[in-house]
Amino acid sequence: MNITVTKKALTDALSLLERVIPTRSSNPLLTALHVAATDSGLTLSGTSLEIDLQATVPAEVKAPEDFTVPAHLFAQVVRNLGGELVELTLSGAELTVRSAGSDFKLQTGDRDSYPPLTFPDAPGVSLSAADLARALGSVRYAASNEAFQAVFRGLKLERNAGTLRAAASDGYRVALCDVRSDAPEAPPLIIPARSVDELLRLLKDGTVRLLPGEGQLTVITDRARMNLKLLDGDFPDYERVIPKEIKLTATLPAAALKEAVGRVAVLADKNANNRVEFLIQDGALTLTAEGDYGRAQDTLSVTQGGTEQAMSLAFNARHVLDALGAIDGDVRLSFSGSTSPAVFEPAGDSGYRAVMVTLRA
């Protein structure tokens, strides 16, 4: 076999696979990368058991062949090569990697023991990759990395008529993002948040196909396929915490609010949920925080609306900053009362909303 491939294409594909394939495992087979060379190029595959990933790389292949190599070592070797073209030659169990003045001989693994990875193919549901990335990427922060309940460590993908909605919650806050979709209505899927992080790396441009299967979702882009294990369980009914009757709104540049909250949070008490007080009154938002070392106050102009003249609430500064992360331009804060959840969303209609509980007085 003799394979010629560009270093750039190979490195790009390996950088995706490197994140999925574990560096260490009690089963060393799992640390391997499977490479299949065919007339249509190279197919690189790997799995973390939670995620199966397969990436295709254009290559000139003289004779079809397949082998496994230690994934992270191979990626490190390729990344450090000096030339633009990489030549791969398999001779027995030894893989030769050549480029410019370099010559690497790597021991390949036992390809027959490598678990076969299957990636279903079907038309599925087509969607803009950028839209799916925006929906998942905007709400990812609100999922918990540690919560006891598994569904809080997942993102819910709701497939409604005309709309695809991503939702995440850790029990204290909810983030929602709606994007347009022509797909028919279908049951929701819950994807582990950590798998969403890897999926987001695949979603660049063009369209993406979603193929839900038994306990897994297959995602197909033009250069990669990914199987994601889904979570079981009932996602909490977040609709009931979204306030219906808004009594006061305040609109201001999101960047100014981010900076001011970050500023006063320096003095907020880490042991009291990083508590920051919001007082809206007379067209101004006054933020205050107090801790062991002193007291901070910041005042910002806002465009005030609604029936109430003033309102005072407290939030976890960390949660406020997270909620503002996905908002550019102006943010609209909507309040229904001092002890009811509040909504932070872009002043324009972007489909994104953050709902946050207030801290008790």
Add this chain to the structure above:
Amino acid sequence: MNITVTKKALTDALSLLERVIPTRSSNPLLTALHVAATDSGLTLSGTSLEIDLQATVPAEVKAPEDFTVPAHLFAQVVRNLGGELVELTLSGAELTVRSAGSDFKLQTGDRDSYPPLTFPDAPGVSLSAADLARALGSVRYAASNEAFQAVFRGLKLERNAGTLRAAASDGYRVALCDVRSDAPEAPPLIIPARSVDELLRLLKDGTVRLLPGEGQLTVITDRARMNLKLLDGDFPDYERVIPKEIKLTATLPAAALKEAVGRVAVLADKNANNRVEFLIQDGALTLTAEGDYGRAQDTLSVTQGGTEQAMSLAFNARHVLDALGAIDGDVRLSFSGSTSPAVFEPAGDSGYRAVMVTLRA
């Protein structure tokens, strides 16, 4: 008191002090920043007991005053302020920090208990700050961070007639850098390597004054003063490991050698000193490394010199990369034998030399 200072000048000075003042200490006084406001501006001081640092900041001061504040909290508050000007007002034990729409009230500390820091002043020895930075910065890597013998954790500053030399060694390698100096001959000083890291941050442009004292060195720049505790002990006699009779030289671009060594080192055995073999022969340098997963080889063209036709040696790849770090352009490798130390230095005369022991066959 009412002090007006630019956020930029205050932040620059605080960023230096923040690195020296500990974030936590069994003696909370040491985590404080001392601020003295006088007609000539603000003087900020702090100490890690190893290093005393004082920085001056131009400021408009209405009435002289001094106070202490928690250093890291104060720096974080100032860094996050929104305005370009910062107003400081002391009222009793409370410091008010105001800028744009922000108003911070910070508790100050007990200024009377703060240990007085004294910075000697005298003409001392003047030197170009850039030269001193180059000398110390080039050899810093060769000092050990962990060695049992304290002198190996220090940098030796030799004051010879016409030359200032910085030297560092961890027992396996020596790095030397000579710069011109008009200062008279004087006994050498040994500065802890970790203190050198902080000193390097002070050395930008202009001249610097060195004032050696009893067990300490005071360094004065136009915006800061630093006392550095010196190390006692005898620095090893490194002169005897520098090879005198060079039998073979090889000259090549340092960048190409760095890349090639980094490349083959991927396969080098971490448990065998990251061993990389160098073979110089027929105008070529061949690098090889071998480990559990395979074998790597890289070939580079070199300009060969000296009386011997070929030589084969082995080095720790990590040490080779460290030695090349301070070299731009071409590097000249000088060898006196397979088991004798080798010298790596810039092909032009820069005053920098790295001497490395070879690994046994």
